[in-house]
Amino acid sequence: MPTSTDPPTVLITGASSGIGRATAKELAGRGATLVLVSRGEESLEEAAAEARAAGAAEVVVQTADVLDEEAFRAAVDATVERFGRLDVVVHAAQVMAYGRIEDVPKEVYERVVDTAVHGTATVARVVLPVFRSQHAGHLVVVNSLLGNIATPLLGSYVTAKWGQLGLIRVLQQETRDEPGISISAVQPGGVDTPIYAQAASWTGSTGRPPPPVYSPYRVARVILSTLDRPRRVVQAGLLNPVITAGFRLVPGVFDVLVGPLLQRLAIADDDVPPTEGNVFESKPAGNATEGRWRSI
Template sequence: MEVVVVTGASSGVGRASALAFARAGASLVLVSRSEPALREVAAECRAFGAPVRVVPADVTRAESLAPVVDAFGRVDVWVHTAAVMAYGRFEDVPAEVFDQVVTTDLLGAANVARVALAHFRRQRAGTLIFGGSLLGTVVTPYTSSYVTSKWGLRALVRALRLETRDAPGIQVCLVSPGAVDTPIYRNAANFAGRIGRPPPPIDTPEKVAAAIVRCARRPRATMTVGLANRLIQFGFVATPALYDVLVGPLMRVAGLSREPVEPHEGNVFAPTPPAAEAVRGGRKRPWAAPTGAAVAGLALAGAITARRHLSR
């Protein structure tokens, strides 16, 4: 029975991944800052017959990750999805909040990589899967700290793949979804005045978790999950001027809700109560599907129009 570690297992894609691996018969080590939420997830995983260990840890503190490897004595797959987020213009987000998002999302991933790769080197095998993001390949306003972290994570993963070419049994992978219906948007720090939401088209955490399980079975360097990802990436690279004109208004309409909110630090420095931790964030798929198709269609039409204009 393979042993799978999931860091960021208390909510969202991490929680969905833990449940997916439990259904597949894996032994699980669940890691996050919130022990009460982890115990809820552990109970859900044990209902599928999975052996489970709970390790409360903060990925920003490398020493707290030491007990993870000892939980079952080995690790075959390590899935890292822990992340926090902050909304607001760069100059409106307090420096300490910006820095903590980068510390958690990028340096926390580096801490995980150090522990995981050291163990994989000893056993000469192992698969390390990072949860990336479409925002590691494109840029949106009002999410500067998160975007900075995810671009850095993509570079880190590429470097790790290069540096483990001498160890054929070690695989380093990146699974990058677009917008996903998770609690991260509502739990994020916010200095934008309106609560964030995933812009359409929106995928479920279960869909991303299924991709992560497939990646664990047949490792791939990179995987993308999301109907419009390639199209958005194309627009970002091929028609940057048009992208820059459209992304701000689209973000204000689709990426920020109409629900007002006072400035707050969200879960950047401390975990949210267990009631705020879940697999899904509560978005309604009927709204997401047609709106997402419309956004993707408009983006494609704009890109084609721009390219025709430039080619004249």
């Protein structure tokens, strides 16, 4: 985080729900100036009210989809014009789909991947020139444990997060010429957010976070610790290294176990027809900081 006496100016994508919304509230507690960005204004206004109540210096709402570069650029330009600088960007926007690759419609699959990969590229194209002009700035991208491993029924999300992590590593390499710029990936495991219930699904059920399930505020505090002490890739889940080691060191055993475990622990076992969820448009009624799962 910036060390000056002025409150840092922080832009958060995906700020209307889940980890993005929790991060806004945690940063508000530090007195940050916040620019909250997501597709739907109604939920953003709710998040903004929470941030103001938590102590934010100022909160601005900007509706934009990270796949709409013109709209996102307008949000960043307005931020710099109003506050004079942009210190931090936390990129948490993401959508999800459940189903076998052969079952998930092409348009849904591509939207999930595009949101992570092309959306992150949009953020980088717009934000990095601002950071370079300031000779300072920190971009934190919320990636996932699924950026390191693979599971069935989440092929679009796995592809999205592997691609996103690769892009993050490239960005880290390409900004080595500017020591004041930091780029970090934070990789949560299961988190109690609405993304699972709002996901598209072609499994006959909605999803749920696999245990151990963490509070989004706990992940937000990991993000803040990363801003305080920049690192390349940060885990936000105690079992993440163990699971990743199993995937890499004993892939045959991992593949035998992951399907049944995922079906038992990460599928809600309710009864829902095929749904596009919130993949193509915001669903304000389902947005919140936390989901409905017990977390630690």
